[in-house]
Amino acid sequence: MDLVNIFIKGVFIDNMIFAYFLGMCSYLAVSKTVTTANGLGLAVIFVLGITVPVNYILETKILKAGALQWLGENFIDVDLNVLSLIMFIAVVSAMVQLVEMIIEKFSPALYSSLGIFLPLIAVNCAILGGALFMQERQYSTIIEATSFALGSGVGWYLAIVAIAAIREKIRYSNVPPPLRGLGITFIITGLMGIAFMCFMGIKI
């Protein structure tokens, strides 16, 4: 049951957008229509689901204090935590490149629908944020970490599709000119965040 809890927590309670503002740049820039938002959202779920487990292995087998024990007794005092930021971002950008190449090779249809968004994702804060939260919250198994990653991805997906749908509709309303575009999107996101806060404190 723990896995389901972690997943639900990632989707609703610790939502990447509404609780931590991660991935806001692409969230605001790519949410003009539902179809593109859909593509980017799926790509984020996908990349999070791959990079977080990889970073988890890296964290537990190499970076954590004492994690290098498997190399022999001499390495028990080694603490490579200083390197974690550099390693994580290297893994993220390498994985994004790799995923892009694999998809291009094996599923051209998926590639053409996600294609332009994949390179963008390397600098999406939600991906690195996923890795850093994984490190901070210390999940006990790799499956828990994956469940957290997928949950956060789905939460991000929900948020971007919802705002894209609202932005499509809001074109027909009479927004004050200075607020049009960016301004009203910020305010709507804020209101959605307040709505999402009703999930706070829920213990499942």
Add this chain to the structure above:
Amino acid sequence: MKKSFFSKQHQRLITDPMGDQNPITIQVLGICSALAITTQLANALVMTLAVIFVMISASMIISILRNSIPNRIRIIVQLLVVASLVALVDQILKAFLPDASDKLSVFIGLIITNCIIMGRLEAFAMGNKVWESFLDAFGNAIGYGWILVAVAFVRELFGSGKLMGYQIIPLSWYDTMTVDGVEKSFVYFNNNLMILPPMALIVVGLIIWVQRSKNEELIEND
């Protein structure tokens, strides 16, 4: 023709990002790490300083290296330069400001993927000389910083009645009175909504509103 060291053009590199080319309100860059840490003014200041340092150093390094970076791997090179600088900042904060480091937690790390830094490296430092890149980085970091500080100012003042941790709203304003055996406050309440994450977005939205109603050219048409 040789340009002077601090010409009009150079000044514009600094002043534009503070106003009409502001990274947060106009270019929509760097919102990710900006908003979550604005509940307290002190955090916003630490974050601003960190971003100024990382951005200026990264811009200058990339600008120096710009002719020797192969085009295909430039993103990874940029990320690695920024990541090393951020790791440095992270360690310095942990050593000298452990409190701030605790509060900012993952958001210092997220400076790496702060779109302002990557955006300016890609758009400016890759194609300009060191001095120009320095000015551009400085201007954009300050443009980012003043929004951060403004939002934090509003949120801390109205959310907890303090600034930089000092009480600003007089404590006597919170005085309570007993009416029919129930204690009630009549004068002033902290607006607890301000401390919650969504208010950061709404405050930025209002800043955008004010800025764009002052300058009609910035209004979007869709």
